[in-house]
Amino acid sequence: MTLGELHDAARAALDPVHYDYVAGGAGEERALAANGRAFDRYALLPRVLRGAARRDTAVDLPGARRAAPVMVAPTAFHRLLHPDGERATARAAAAEGAVLVTGVAATTAVPAVVAAAREAAPDPAVWFLLYPHPRREVTEALVRRAEEAGCSALVVTADSPRFGRRTRDLRNGFDDLPPGCAAENMRDLPGAPPGALTDIPMHPAASWRDFAETVGMTSLPVWIKGVLHPADARLAVEHGAAGVIVSNHGGRQCDTAAASVDCLPAVVDAVAGAVPVVLDGGVRRGGDVAVALALGAAAVGVGRPVLWGLAAKGAAGVREVLRTLLDEYDHTLALCGGRRNADLSADMVVRGDAAW
Numbered sequence: 001m002t003l004g005e006l007h008d009a010a011r012a013a014l015d016p017v018h019y020d021y022v023a024g025g026a027g028e029e030r031a032l033a034a035n036g037r038a039f040d041r042y043a044l045l046p047r048v049l050r051g052a053a054r055r056d057t058a059v060d061l062p063g064a065r066r067a068a069p070v071m072v073a074p075t076a077f078h079r080l081l082h083p084d085g086e087r088a089t090a091r092a093a094a095a096e097g098a099v100l101v102t103g104v105a106a107t108t109a110v111p112a113v114v115a116a117a118r119e120a121a122p123d124p125a126v127w128f129l130l131y132p133h134p135r136r137e138v139t140e141a142l143v144r145r146a147e148e149a150g151c152s153a154l155v156v157t158a159d160s161p162r163f164g165r166r167t168r169d170l171r172n173g174f175d176d177l178p179p180g181c182a183a184e185n186m187r188d189l190p191g192a193p194p195g196a197l198t199d200i201p202m203h204p205a206a207s208w209r210d211f212a213e214t215v216g217m218t219s220l221p222v223w224i225k226g227v228l229h230p231a232d233a234r235l236a237v238e239h240g241a242a243g244v245i246v247s248n249h250g251g252r253q254c255d256t257a258a259a260s261v262d263c264l265p266a267v268v269d270a271v272a273g274a275v276p277v278v279l280d281g282g283v284r285r286g287g288d289v290a291v292a293l294a295l296g297a298a299a300v301g302v303g304r305p306v307l308w309g310l311a312a313k314g315a316a317g318v319r320e321v322l323r324t325l326l327d328e329y330d331h332t333l334a335l336c337g338g339r340r341n342a343d344l345s346a347d348m349v350v351r352g353d354a355a356w
């Protein structure tokens with residue numbers, strides 16, 4: 001199935017309220033729409049007569065060796081979408097060599113997620129996402145849970161001092177998770193028991209000091225997610241980030257935020273090679289992966305397409321999504337005369353009006 005067909009199958013399979021939770025964004029869904037439109041405005045200038053019969057598209061990142069250039073972005077509540085939940089996503093990602101970012105909003109505890117990934121590959125990369133928490137001891141407990149489970153990196157989401165205003169969820173009155181579906185990694189920690197959308201506490205006063213404190217708690221690499229401004233990318237490097245994820249959270253936080261791919265070149269310039277940069281938001285085809293890598297991303301993350309694959313067909317659907325994007329990307333790289341990702345460069349990308 002194409003990604004579009006998997007999306008249709010997921011829509012048909014899901015409770016419309018849960019479909020809206022995944023599909024929707026904040027406010028008028030401007031930032032969500034901007035992500036897709038932005039990719040529609042970029043086009044490639046392929047280089048000719050310089051290709052190779054075989055291409056190597058693997059990437060080395062802090063927390064992942066020889067990974068696929070497409071990773072599974074952190075998304076909440078996989079058991080809302082399929083009974084196999086995060087175990088299915090983990091098996092599929094590991095089988096495709098893709099990093100899986102699990103975390104505080106997972107409906108499967110992190111040891112079981114890592115175990116599922118290890119069923120599919122000997123040395124899978126599972127990263128753990130957390131939000132800055134108002135209580136240091138909760139952050140510390142989450143960091144230990146991730147370390148003990150065998151995660152190879154942490155990701156701190158920095159774009160959510162408050163939960164976004166999700167218009168569809170407010171209209172649908174979607175707040176409580178169904179029975180059997182809870183934020184398992186938050187169990188037995190101080191605060192509300194897990195079970196509702198908003199049970200993952202956000203920290204409106206979180207600062208760079210808090211970020212640096214988390215970096216100091218662990219020897220794992222710590223990525224920062226949700227950076228759009230180049231000045232913040234520089235601050236992230238100064239405060240010990242191992243990598244920067246350029247993201248507007250799939251249009252689910254600040255609805256007037258710019259499209260993430262439009263922010264990528266300035267962030268790449270700002271970090272000046274000090275740490276790798278990953279892009280997420282609106283990646284829907286192999287050509288989008290190629291544009292992001294040409295503009296300086298080391299890899300991309302995908303959110304919703306993975307969830308559509310999961311809802312439609314469980315682990316097999318997630319594999320199909322990742323395989324499709326990776327095959328399309330490899331094909332595009334071949335057509336651009338590339339043998340490795342670094343053969344794509346910013347001079348091979350043009351941006352115009354939506355005329356392509």
Ligand SMILES: Cc1cc2nc3c(=O)[nH]c(=O)nc-3n(C[C@H](O)[C@H](O)[C@H](O)COP(=O)(O)O)c2cc1C
Binds near residue numbers: 035157282301302
């Ligand atoms: C249903 C859903 C849940 C998400 N949950 C989280 C989360 O808990 N933490 C986080 O940092 N990002 C979360 N995201 C954002 C994704 O990590 C990613 O930034 C975004 O989905 C990328 O855009 P895309 O869906 O267009 O690929 C979520 C996205 C979706 C669609």
Ligand SMILES: O=C(O)C(=O)c1ccccc1
Binds near residue numbers: 105197198200249252
């Ligand atoms: O839905 C989201 O985008 C999200 O980031 C989130 C955060 C915490 C709990 C659930 C979802």
